Amino acid sequence: xxxxxxxxxxxxxxxxIVDFIKGRAFYLLGILLFLAAWQIACTLKGFxxxxxxxxxxxxxxxxxxxxxxxxxxxxxxxxxxRVLVSLSLAIVFALPTGVLVGYFRQLEQITYVPFQFMxxxxxxxxxxxxxxxxxxxxxxxxxxxxxxxxxxxxxxTVHGAGRVSPLWLNMAKTMGAKDMGILSKIIIPAxxxxxxxxxxxxxxxxxIILVPAEMLGVPDxxxxxxxxxxxxxxxxxxxxTIFIIGAIGYLLDSANRWLISKFAWKI
Amino acid sequence: MRTTFLxxxxxxxxxxxxxxxxxxxxNKTLLEMREVSKTFRKDGSDVLxxxxxxFSICEGEFVCILGPTGCGKxxxxxxxxxxIEQTTGSVILDGKEEHGPGPxxxxxxxxxxxxxxxxxxxxxxxxxxxxxxxxxxxRRIALEQLATVGLSGSEEQKVHEISVGMRQRVAIARALAxxxxxxxxxxxxxxxxxxxxEEMQIQILKVWERTGxxxxxxxxxxxxxxxxxxxxxxxxxxxxxVKKMLVNQLPRxxxxxxxxxxxxxxxxxxxxxxxxxxxxxxxLDLII
Numbered sequence: 289x290x291x292x293x294x295x296x297x298x299x300x301x302x303x304x305i306v307d308f309i310k311g312r313a314f315y316l317l318g319i320l321l322f323l324a325a326w327q328i329a330c331t332l333k334g335f336x337x338x339x340x341x342x343x344x345x346x347x348x349x350x351x352x353x354x355x356x357x358x359x360x361x362x363x364x365x366x367x368x369x370r371v372l373v374s375l376s377l378a379i380v381f382a383l384p385t386g387v388l389v390g391y392f393r394q395l396e397q398i399t400y401v402p403f404q405f406m407x408x409x410x411x412x413x414x415x416x417x418x419x420x421x422x423x424x425x426x427x428x429x430x431x432x433x434x435x436x437x438x439x440x441x442x443x444x445t446v447h448g449a450g451r452v453s454p455l456w457l458n459m460a461k462t463m464g465a466k467d468m469g470i471l472s473k474i475i476i477p478a479x480x481x482x483x484x485x486x487x488x489x490x491x492x493x494x495x496i497i498l499v500p501a502e503m504l505g506v507p508d509x510x511x512x513x514x515x516x517x518x519x520x521x522x523x524x525x526x527x528x529t530i531f532i533i534g535a536i537g538y539l540l541d542s543a544n545r546w547l548i549s550k551f552a553w554k555i
Numbered sequence: 556m557r558t559t560f561l562x563x564x565x566x567x568x569x570x571x572x573x574x575x576x577x578x579x580x581x582n583k584t585l586l587e588m589r590e591v592s593k594t595f596r597k598d599g600s601d602v603l604x605x606x607x608x609x610f611s612i613c614e615g616e617f618v619c620i621l622g623p624t625g626c627g628k629x630x631x632x633x634x635x636x637x638x639i640e641q642t643t644g645s646v647i648l649d650g651k652e653e654h655g656p657g658p659x660x661x662x663x664x665x666x667x668x669x670x671x672x673x674x675x676x677x678x679x680x681x682x683x684x685x686x687x688x689x690x691x692x693x694r695r696i697a698l699e700q701l702a703t704v705g706l707s708g709s710e711e712q713k714v715h716e717i718s719v720g721m722r723q724r725v726a727i728a729r730a731l732a733x734x735x736x737x738x739x740x741x742x743x744x745x746x747x748x749x750x751x752x753e754e755m756q757i758q759i760l761k762v763w764e765r766t767g768x769x770x771x772x773x774x775x776x777x778x779x780x781x782x783x784x785x786x787x788x789x790x791x792x793x794x795x796x797v798k799k800m801l802v803n804q805l806p807r808x809x810x811x812x813x814x815x816x817x818x819x820x821x822x823x824x825x826x827x828x829x830x831x832x833x834x835x836x837x838x839l840d841l842i843i
Contacts, residue, residue, distance in 0.1 A: 458638055459668035463682035463733065464658040473685060477672050553672035554715055 341523035347531055350524035359513070359525075364532060367502065367509040370426065371494050371540075374433035378490060382438045383483060386445025391475055396446065407439035412500055424505035429498075436497045440489035448482025449475050481552035488544040495537045510536075585769050586635065586737055587611040591644035593630055603794040605630055608644070610788055610797060612737075612771060617763055619780035620773045620788045621827070627795025628773045632741050635771065636662045649736055658682050661730030663740040667722045669714045675725050676701065676710035682733040693732075700728040703762055720751040727762065740772045744779070756782055757810040764808065781823050782809055789830055798830055 309316065323344050329335065330343035340346065354360045389395045411432040418428040452475055460474050502511025510533050517526040593605040605627040612618050620628045633639040635646055637656035646653040648660070656662075669678050676697050683693035701710055704724040709717060717725070723743055730738055740759075744752045756779060763770055774780050780787045784803050791798040805819055806812040813820060 453668075455664060455666055455668045456670060459662070459664065460681075460685070461638065461656045462636055462658070462660065462662040462730075463685050464656070465685045469685045473681060474670070477670070480672070554713075 338523055342527050344527075346524040347527035350522070350528040351531065354525060354528055360532060363508055363510050363513040363529075364536065366506075367498055367511070368536070370429050370433060370502075370509065371491075371498055374430045375437055375487075375490060375494060377430070378434050378437035378441055379487070381434075382441035382486075382490075383445055386442045386483070386486075387449045387471065387476060387479060389442070390446040390449025390479065391471065396450065403439070403442065407443065411435040411497055415501075415504055419504070426506060428504065429501045429506055429509075432501045433494050433497060437490040437494045440493065441483070441486040444482045444486030444489070445479055448479030452478045477553075481548070484544070484548045484552050488541065488548065491540050491544055492537070495533075495540060499533060583614045584611045585614040585616075585649060586771070587647040588631075588635070589645045589647065591631070591634060591641045591646065593627070593634065593639070594642045605634075605641075606794040606796045608795075608797055610800060612769060615767055615769055617760075617770045617772065617783055617785045618788060619784040619786075620771065620790060621775065621777065621780040622790030622795075622798075623775060623792055623831070625795070626790040626792045628775075628790050629741055630795065631790075632739050632771065632773045635737075636660055636739050638662075658686065658733035659736050661733055661735030661738045663723070663726050663730050663738065663743045665742045665745050667719075667726045669722055669725055669729075671714045673714070674710065675706065675712050675714070675717065675721075678714065678725055679729045679732050682729060686733075696732050697728070700732045701725075703731060703765060704728045705758060718751075720747055720755055723747070723755060724758065727759065731762070731766065731768070735768070737769045737771060740770060742773055742775070745774075745776075752779075759783070760807075760809060777824055777827050778815055778820075781805070781820060781827075782813065782815065787827070789827060801826065 326344050330339045333339040335342050351360075389399050414432060414435060415428070418431050422428045422431055456474050456478065457470060460470050465473065498509070499511040499514065502509035503515055506512055510529055513529050514526060517523070517529060588608050588610050591605060591608040592603070594601045594603050596602075608627075608631055610618075620631060622628045630639060634641045635648075635653075637653060637660065640654075653660075670681065673681070676694065679697040679700055680693045683696060688696075698707070698710060701707055704727050706721060706724055706728065709721065714722065714725075726743070727738075743759075744755045747755060759770075759772075760783060762768075772780075772783060781803060787801040787803055789798045789801060790796065801823075803823065805817075805823070
């Protein structure tokens with residue numbers, strides 16, 4: 289790893305670019321094939337009479353238009369805000385819960401059935417109840433996103449805190465550690481890789497649920513904009529919005545993968 | 556005169572040890588096991604794994620507990636460490652009855668028990684951290700202990716980057732960092748290859764001489780016990796109990812004065828193996 293980066297440094301700039309592309313040739317090929325298949329399907333009217341509007345070319349043009357008139361930022365920022373707020377609230381709730389449940393065996397048994405039961409319910413099923421309690425708008429959407437994000441966070445943290453090597457616990461005890469010391473110096477750091485895996489899953493599922501959740505009576509956001517473009521028959525903009533949703537989701541997941549590579553310890 | 560003076564620091568530890576032996580100051584009892592027994596419940600019935608273990612260890616002594624698998628030698632050590640509670644009897648350390656684990660009893664595990672998310676020096680610091688010692692002071696102590704085990708310069712490495720021999724030395728430094736009254740070692744070199752094992756045996760003797768600490772060392776390797784110990788506590792199986800306490804008078808420092816092919820070494824090995832063969836005959840008699 290270190291050797292590789294050293295070699296990169298002494299190579300010329302153009303050599304680096306060539307190497308960069310060589311190492312990723314198949315990734316690039318994948319992207320090109322994907323776009324080509326999409327374009328061909330549209331050109332061949334694979335999606336009916338409106339096919340041309342769905343093509344990557346019209347989507348790209350619509351994307352430029354939306355970038356210029358501010359639609360992208362106007363809808364992407366509220367969406368990101370909702371996801372980040374609900375994720376933060378989910379983390380604050382789920383990580384301590386997961387650590388305690390993972391550490392205390394009785395707590396794990398007490399919560400097992402309720403947790404496994406609750407996590408299988410789509411948060412959208414709670415939508416009417418959320419609206420009764422919180423009203424139509426941001427709070428309801430944030431609540432639904434929170435509800436979907438806590439399960440992967442809790443369950444992965446429980447797993448991480450529960451599989452801590454008994455050897456580490458014995459070691460800590462011979463060092464004079466009490467419950468608090470064991471939690472803070474052994475259990476929590478030991479569970480960090482699982483917490484990060486939980487976060488990655490939570491971000492993925494939150495981003496997926498965001499779109500339908502934003503179709504429930506908020507005045508902005510990418511989910512809202514999907515319905516808006518449909519109502520205005522702007523299928524090119526609809527495709528551009530879909531593209532933005534995919535791209536932001538991809539970037540969020542990449543950020544998570546970076547976090548994992550940076551902070552998950554290796555054996 | 557001048558050369559003698561210069562030599563003093565390097566052999567200071569050894570001199571102190573030898574003086575202690577001559578003075579007889581080493582005879583102060585540090586650890587005493589009184590009638591310690593342990594029964595485990597297994598499949599609804601009680602199994603006696605340790606019966607009336609009695610022995611005592613003097614301050615500064617290196618005692619090996621030697622025995623075959625299932626003789627309860629590890630259980631004995633874990634009772635001393637406070638990780639397992641004895642069914643009857645008591646463990647007296649430094650005049651006080653012991654209950655539960657604590658940093659005054661440094662434990663070195665066979666599987667190292669290092670924390671993979673911490674660097675070498677951070678692993679050594681864990682005990683000091685748990686006791687709330689401030690950052691500067693614990694770094695100073697940790698670096699000092701890493702130097703004691705010969706690991707200066709490796710402090711920033713991660714656990715998965717260093718060899719298994721180095722890992723066990725980190726674990727020893729970690730136990731020493733708490734300045735324990737006694738160092739308890741549970742088959743610490745078992746997972747090492749033969750060459751690393753011998754190297755580590757010399758290393759632990761050097762650490763022992765340098766620090767003057769008391770060591771209780773569990774092993775099933777006869778040569779290891781002879782090479783390291785002042786006394787060998789030979790244990791028996793079914794039920795686990797102390798068979799005999801042997802005094803090992805081979806000269807020190809062992810890595811300079813003793814070869815494993817010496818007559819004295821062989822005699823000692825024969826004596827121990829004879830203990831075990833008589834043990835086997837007894838068992839055979841029982842079976843017949």
